[in-house]
Amino acid sequence: MAVTGAVLVLFLVGHMLGNLKIFLGADSFNHYADWLRTVGSPALPDRTLLTITEIALVLAVALHMWAAVSLARRAAKARPVKYAAKRKSQASGYATHTMRWGGVIIVLFVIWHLLDMTFGTVNPGGGDATPYDRMIAGFQPGRWWVGLFYLVAMVMVGLHLRHGLWSAFQSLGLTRRPRVRNALRVGAAVVSAVLVIGFVAAPVCIMIGVVK
Amino acid sequence: MNLTLKIWRQSGSSDKGRMVTYRVEDVSPDMSFLEMLDVLNERLILEGDDPVAFDHDCREGICGMCGMVINGVAHGEQRATTTCQLHMRHFEDGAVITIEPWRAAPFPVIKDLVVDRSSFDRIIQAGGFVSVPAGSAPDAHAMPVPKEDADAAFDAATCIGCGACVAACPNGSASLFTAAKITHLGLLPQGQPERDSRARAMVEQMDAEGFGGCTNTGECTAVCPKGIPFDTIAQMNADYLRSASS
Numbered sequence: 001m002a003v004t005g006a007v008l009v010l011f012l013v014g015h016m017l018g019n020l021k022i023f024l025g026a027d028s029f030n031h032y033a034d035w036l037r038t039v040g041s042p043a044l045p046d047r048t049l050l051t052i053t054e055i056a057l058v059l060a061v062a063l064h065m066w067a068a069v070s071l072a073r074r075a076a077k078a079r080p081v082k083y084a085a086k087r088k089s090q091a092s093g094y095a096t097h098t099m100r101w102g103g104v105i106i107v108l109f110v111i112w113h114l115l116d117m118t119f120g121t122v123n124p125g126g127g128d129a130t131p132y133d134r135m136i137a138g139f140q141p142g143r144w145w146v147g148l149f150y151l152v153a154m155v156m157v158g159l160h161l162r163h164g165l166w167s168a169f170q171s172l173g174l175t176r177r178p179r180v181r182n183a184l185r186v187g188a189a190v191v192s193a194v195l196v197i198g199f200v201a202a203p204v205c206i207m208i209g210v211v212k
Numbered sequence: 213m214n215l216t217l218k219i220w221r222q223s224g225s226s227d228k229g230r231m232v233t234y235r236v237e238d239v240s241p242d243m244s245f246l247e248m249l250d251v252l253n254e255r256l257i258l259e260g261d262d263p264v265a266f267d268h269d270c271r272e273g274i275c276g277m278c279g280m281v282i283n284g285v286a287h288g289e290q291r292a293t294t295t296c297q298l299h300m301r302h303f304e305d306g307a308v309i310t311i312e313p314w315r316a317a318p319f320p321v322i323k324d325l326v327v328d329r330s331s332f333d334r335i336i337q338a339g340g341f342v343s344v345p346a347g348s349a350p351d352a353h354a355m356p357v358p359k360e361d362a363d364a365a366f367d368a369a370t371c372i373g374c375g376a377c378v379a380a381c382p383n384g385s386a387s388l389f390t391a392a393k394i395t396h397l398g399l400l401p402q403g404q405p406e407r408d409s410r411a412r413a414m415v416e417q418m419d420a421e422g423f424g425g426c427t428n429t430g431e432c433t434a435v436c437p438k439g440i441p442f443d444t445i446a447q448m449n450a451d452y453l454r455s456a457s458s
Contacts, residue, residue, distance in 0.1 A: 070425075071383065071424070071425045071427060074383065074424045074425050075382065075383035075384060075385075075424040075425070077317060077422065077424070078316055078317050078318070078383060078384030078385070078422055078423055078424035079315050079316055079317065079384040079424070080317055081315050082315065083281060083284060083312055083315055084218070084220070084231055084310060084312055085281070085283055085284035085310040085312065086284050087284045087285075087380075087382070088283070088284045088285050088289070089431065090285060090289075090291075090380065090431055090434035090435050091429055091430035091431045091433070091434040092430075093429070093430060096427075096428075096429045096430070099427070163428070166428070167427065167428040169446075170428045170442075170445060170446050170449065171426075171428065171449055172449065172450075172453070173446045173447065173448075173449035173450025173451070173452075173453055174446065174450075175443060175446040176443055176446045176447045176450060177360070177364075177443065178443065181443055181446070
């Protein structure tokens with residue numbers, strides 16, 4: 001869970017930084033998208049980095065989900081008889097309660113996101129438009145429901161990361177002492193917040209017309 | 213105080229069990245939760261009924277015998293308190309209180325609110341000991357222990373093994389209990405020779421007993437009557453990873 005999660009977090013950081021290039025204009029953004037396909041060229045064939053990343057991501061997502069499902073199944077087996085009274089959570093932490101269903105929402109979002117921005121199937125610009133045009137077309141104010149879905153999904157990602165990052169530190173045994181533990185807890189929250197803000201910045205700015 | 217109790221009744225391990233409603237009248241707010249159940253049981257005995265079975269021993273919060281899930285919370289909503297130290301003044305007159313046993317496959321119900329916690333004993337047997345002759349308490353300056361380690365080991369050593377962590381965990385994990393024992397022994401000089409094998413053996417026994425996996429929800433430490441720190445689970449994971457890589 002922790003290791004596959006770490007792979008996905010690293011990807012998110014790169015993805016967010018790439019997204020922010022939208023603020024540098026169409027040329028910069030399109031050039032970056034093009035560069036991703038031609039890294040190492042001509043020594044390496046086109047799409048080398050992209051293909052490796054895609055394989056790593058698919059593997060990480062699959063193993064992450066497998067780990068989550070095994071944990072849930074073990075949990076169900078460990079408590080065959082449920083409590084009659086509604087279990088009242090005593091620990092603070094809304095994020096913790098969103099991990100399983102939040103994860104499912106994120107998977108659905110990723111499917112939509114790929115159809116929208118990668119394949120262009122559900123994008124008004126279509127698959128042939130430049131990445132920049134696809135992004136602008138996707139978040140037009142008339143398609144506010146798409147933007148809203150993105151915002152909700154990003155908040156889910158933020159909550160998922162907040163517990164996920166912290167939980168990974170705990171699982172790897174890094175949070176043994178109060179000072180380190182508190183630093184990592186704050187660190188997990190800050191990284192999650194920065195990623196969410198970085199990801200929602202582009203859609204919000206397009207929707208309110210700052211980026212055209 | 214007058215109370216309505218909904219209590220899990222199960223005559224034995226082969227019985228399916230059911231919730232039964234009882235009314236208890238004239239409960240003093242100064243009674244402990246167990247004394248309130250004593251009042252109910254005395255009446256049940258006089259009426260020729262079977263009294264409600266529950267575990268208890270010291271009734272001063274140090275033995276780890278008592279424990280029941282009260283209104284969906286292990287040991288009740290009062291923090292850092294065993295059921296025997298929970299007093300009726302924390303409940304309102306006329307309240308409806310649901311009382312259930314710990315629910316976990318490795319804690320099978322023996323009768324009513326009594327569960328079999330032998331699985332905890334087997335986790336201890338797997339490695340929760342030191343093989344060096346530790347003797348009686350050494351002189352304070354005979355074996356120096358860093359203050360930070362001594363404090364953390366002592367905090368972990370206060371675990372009374374009641375099982376509330378398992379009862380509260382949404383995954384039915386015994387991580388906090390196992391981690392408390394691993395931390396308590398692993399941070400002290402006497403526990404060093406078996407530190408790696410202990411962590412591995414105890415974690416493997418915990419999994420073999422059928423407890424769930426830890427997802428770091430923190431419910432365990434929130435209900436723990438001794439407030440065993442969540443950091444102990446990180447210590448267990450660190451020791452386990454170290455033993456796996458050596």
